[in-house]
Amino acid sequence: MFKKLAADALGLSDIGKVIDRKDFDKVDADDYVMHEDGEKIYFIIKSKKDEYCFTNLALIHLDGESAISSKRVLKRYSYAAHKISKVYLETAGTVDLDAEIKFHIGEASFSIDVDKRQIEQIKDLYKALIKISEIVSTNDRLLEYAMESVQIAKESVGRFSIQNASPAEQFSAINEAAYNWMKSKHTEHKIKDFGSVFETYINH
Structure with missing residues (x-):
């Protein structure tokens, strides 16, 4: 617990933030959305390493190797080809700084830590998934x-x-x-x- 608190105090943790709609065009994932084909962003979670962009057609994951590297691996999971399953929401405890949303999409599994102050937005994403x-x-x-x-x-x-x-x-x-x-x-x-x-x- 103390290590986690220390990590956040030093800015070393990787807790994601839900991005406001007005800032969707400012994240890197926006460059890979197929706007030309009518693809639209609905939800973005951004951490120091990763971006998770949920559109009407797919999950676009910009997978970062580390918080200090600019290198990213782009992964795209269309909902039609990759079935979503095992969706869970873990709410934050008294001393926790983050909530966690977990799910599988196809063969890939995700566990995303999100600032617990944004739990209401995460509940909406949970319902959609x-x-x-x-x-x-x-x-x-x-x-x-x-x-x-x-x-x-x-x-x-x-x-x-x-x-x-x-x-x-x-x-x-x-x-x-x-x-x-x-x-x-x-x-x-x-x-x-x-x-x-x-x-x-x-x-x-």
């Missing part, structure tokens, strides 16, 4: 059901022949219908843009 996790899990399940149903339909239709159509034509017609079905369901259930979730929980 939980909601995204729930939406993706539900949609993955619905997509599985859709894929199973089209397979059953293909097998059923295969037992019947289309009048005046050759086997090749029948095969092509069934495959085209199945492809179009799966494509529409993939579009419906594989959400890429979660701006509405952030608008609900962070911009309320």
Whole structure:
């Protein structure tokens, strides 16, 4: 405990700060946001080493090697390709200087210390990440059901022949219908843009 207090007093700790919306364009992560494609920043946590930028499409992580080095490694995790899971919020105790938000995105795990005076903002981020996790899990399940149903339909239709159509034509017609079905369901259930979730929980 005393080491941690000393570290903060000397400015050596790596407790993150939630960046105000008006200062989003002043952080390094802004340079890597795909503004041209409609990507929008909703939440940024910045520490001495790292920046965690949550947009409507992805988490952009500028990973610093140390507080005294300017070197950064840019990592991007799209919500569509990297499922968010195991979201936890650890509030600060009486002598703690920071709260902590933890989550997995794909195979990567994060544990971010944030100034406990900004706990209300972190609660909003926690809600948004939980909601995204729930939406993706539900949609993955619905997509599985859709894929199973089209397979059953293909097998059923295969037992019947289309009048005046050759086997090749029948095969092509069934495959085209199945492809179009799966494509529409993939579009419906594989959400890429979660701006509405952030608008609900962070911009309320």
